[in-house]
Amino acid sequence: MSNLLKENLKKQEKDGLSSNAGLNLSNLVFYNSGNATSTLSTTSTTIANAVVNSTSTSNISYSNSDTISDIRGINERLIRNKSNLSNSSSSKYTQSNKIFDNFSLDNLISPVENSDIEYTSDFGNEDNLMKIYNSSIYDYDEDNMSPYNLRKKYGNEDLTSSNWVKHRKHFFILSSAGKPIYSRYGDESKLSSLMGVIQAIISFYDVDNDEICCINTSTHKIVFLLKTPLYLVCVSQTNETEEQLKLQLIYLYNQILFSLTSVQLTKIFHDRVNFDLRNLLSGTEIYMDELSRKFSIDASFLLKAIRSFRIKNELRNSIGELLNTYRPKNILYGILTYNDKLINIIKPKKQNVHPLDIHLIINMISSTSFRSVESWSPICLPKYNSRGFLYAYVCYLNNYKLSDTEDSNSNTNTNLSSESPISPDSSKIMKTDVCLTLLSPDKNAFFELSNCKKKIEMIFNKNDILKNLSKIINKAELDIADFGIPHLRHVIYKSTKYLQFIETKRLPPYDEPSSYRRLLRSYKFLESKIHGYKKNLKFCYMLGKNELSLLWVRDDFELYASFSPFISKTIAYNDLLLIEKWFKKQDNLFITTSQVF
The missing domain is CATH 3.30.450.30 (Dynein light chain 2a, cytoplasmic)
Structure with missing residues (x-):
């Protein structure tokens, strides 16, 4: 162990740091409790306030203004097993130097424009989070564009294109050999160097029988889904959670199985590891393009209903x-x-x-x-x-x-x-x-x-x-006027028993695609808080300058609602009770008795 790191650790122990104080280290720290033996090595390159935390999987988090190009700090891989650190060989460091010396994905990261958003909730102040949520950097024209025109418009972009870095969310699919299969934006063949870097990162962890799950920066989240022989990656600045982005990758993976079956997919790569799967998937790109577009504008994928x-x-x-x-x-x-x-x-x-x-x-x-x-x-x-x-x-x-x-x-x-x-x-x-x-x-x-x-x-x-x-x-869609609540703007009601949901019409201010996207982002944020909180939460709300969004979860239903931002939480909660009573009286919302044979 280097004297520099020893002195650093002793200094922080004197300051009363707990065993979880790796977040405050000035060096990059890898924490892996799944490996029996821990290795430790350092170099002169450091990433301020960064941590890699893993329990049988690896999760990389960055803070401040660090970009993905700083991932070359992986050369310093420091694996921390709880509070015990031990010396080991630095051969891994020597090997990783060759992989990541010239690695940079600077083109993949673009700064996010900040907007003045006021945010209050029961979870405290999260201004930076909501600035990303309400950022205006995304493609409004995608909402009314067919999959054919969408691929025609963005299909020729590459790493050097100025517009390519402005997209808020990228999806990449490649084989375990690094062969490009699908890219949400751009030509896969022009992104082959990027695919090779992604494959190298994944292989670096695979050597230790570990799986990389997520890389977090101050503005971006990079989520990995490893379904051998395919690797799926999402690079997002929409501030959706890791679980929500991973679910979207699962949908894309199943979309490939939708066309090939798992048996055929496994046999193809068993016989030929370097097989170019694009030949078999030719013509099905529009399905994945449309699926990727719907993730941001369709509540079905959020509700899984x-x-x-x-x-x-x-x-x-x-x-x-x-x-x-x-x-x-x-x-x-x-x-x-x-x-x-x-x-x-x-x-x-x-x-x-x-x-x-x-x-x-x-x-x-x-x-x-x-x-x-x-x-x-x-x-x-x-x-x-x-x-x-x-x-x-x-x-x-x-x-x-x-x-x-x-x-x-x-x-x-x-x-x-x-x-x-x-x-x-x-x-x-x-x-x-x-x-x-x-x-x-x-x-x-x-x-x-x-x-x-x-x-x-x-x-x-x-x-x-x-x-x-x-x-x-025209009468099949719910109307806000049906509830008789003047402050109400939007409602989604999901039956957890039937896994079905119904939604009100998109009336002003949500008749514009940009406003509806913002509303769905607020619902996703509430959903992540409800299901990600340690305690058994039933009610969550978020107040922004545009609306007051609420989520109420019970055993038999989930109720999402949006109100005017000028009413109190108490009034909104009482209105939710009225909305819930109204839904309980309806018998024409869901398929309750399917015909069987």
Whole structure:
């Protein structure tokens, strides 16, 4: 052990530092309680006020104005086993010098503009945190841009592009050999040097059978998800927590399995370690682009729940019964959606559908235009079975506007068989946003499912199902006026029992994408405090200059709400009680009884 470090440690012990005082060291400290033997070495390069803390995983935190280029301080790897420090060989230091001598990711880090935000909460003053939350550096145009145009606009960026460093969140996917697979912004082939550096960092820890989890700087958070043979990395300045960013990486990983299956993925890299996976994933980038975009504008991923379409139980049950009656024998799931909302689902008995699988299916539908065609695609539902394919038939339903004669004939005919004499050729066809998805394990079932869709479409029109759905579309969304609370601006209600949620309309001031993003960031902050706090918290609030945001968690529901910033916490809490009572009286919010076969 160097005399310099000994003197430093003795000096801090005299100052009364506890065993957790590594945060105050002027040198970079690595703490790893998972390794039986600890090694220690120092160099002249130091990072002020930094700590690497690990319990079987490694977590790197930076403070002050340190940037990711300072990661060359890894050369000084100091592993601290609780309060006991011991000498060991410095061979690791010599090896790491060669890896990180010329390492710099300065282009990846850009300063965050500060804004004057006042913040108060039960957790104390966190001005710096909220400055990042309400920063104005992100791409507003992404909210209204299709995945095709998005990749066309940002696909040619690289490390030298001035615009590339301004994006608030980057996603990188590479193989364990360092081959680039996917980048949220820019051309993967132009980022190969960056991918190689990421692979080197991960390999450095892998030598000690350790996994790096997160690198924290004063403005950025770099989160790693290691799913051999793939490495997924997120570089973010949105100030989402490590858990929230890791969940987003899990979604991207499952999106790859959605196209390949885990068995195929493992076999490919077992046979060829340096395989370029981009060839197999060609055409699926739009799914990952759309998924990455939705992380910031869709509450489904924060809540880990399915967005439900609000209709009367009688109509919902009628739809489920018709889907179940006219389903083909070789079907596994039948899903009816309106845009990104779930209307109903039919499934086998004792077989549930995980929200993550539903999110991936809805993401596929919204990312590609299926309105004028019938689509037949092999997909893998990772939470159902990550080892095999299902085959998805996707098609939008049409509303037949029948003539008076045909309408009267269909009303007098009570037989709902497939032989009913209603032909789309003799009626006026109107496109709808209602999409039918049928999943089957049989790869040759396309024509059978196509005939099934035609029957269901015909029966729906004979029973005015699609007509009734089109009438209630405007009433299906919750309105703030329904609650009768003047200070209320926005509400999200999640049922933890059914893993479904419903949200109010995006009325002013949240009709603008930037304002709604800010609101979701405040909800994410509250969610991280509720679930990350040691005590069993049930209520959390945050007061900013734009709104008063609250989160109330109970065993059977989670309630997010936004109020005017000029009311007190007590008034807002009493209003939450009224909102909760209103939701308890409703019976048309969620799918409570799914049709099974």
